[in-house]
Amino acid sequence: GAGVSQSPSNKVTEKGKDVELRCDPISGHTALYWYRQRLGQGLEFLIYFQGNSAPDKSGLPSDRFSAERTGESVSTLTIQRTQQEDSAVYLCASKLGSNQPQHFGDGTRLSIL
């Protein structure tokens, strides 16, 4: 497809389980971002990938969160030992280059029971 694709669209899991979220950026987009948005809150930056450079992990809230991206392709965000406070929509965005706008996926709605 032409847009950013995220999967799954919804995920419900028990506290303590690990989850993996996937993002397929727009083809050719060198930059990829992960955000978290809790209900009624603004967007919270998590991590940023730019080409083969070291990612900017400054937004990851704890060491339970990690993300990977191979080259300029798919990225996965992993949350280990999930907590109820991790419940949120996780949004992925990609962009073509500097000073270009980001294009968002539909998000993964994560619910921790």
Added chain:
Amino acid sequence: RKEVEQDPGPFNVPEGATVAFNCTYSNSASQSFFWYRQDCRKEPKLLMSVYSSGNEDGRFTAQLNRASQYISLLIRDSKLSDSATYLCVVTSTGGGNKLTFGTGTQLKVEL
């Protein structure tokens, strides 16, 4: 002080009204500016970029004041379908060209 600040609203306006949102940013090195629109429980979608000279797209006008470090969005002849949260977004080349989002201004257009 937050990097990007917006009045959270809500702004409740009648259909056909003109409404303006302001946004201030703290990083003078900021390079690019955007307005995004976010509908309830949906992802943000780009509304328009903001250029130094100001720019217009139909009923929407965006302006940038670098000296005062604020950005504005004007919506004329508002429609019911304009009801959404409007996010001010700022980027700078430092720190990996990271985007910083405001928390958004909620607009409700009523009959």
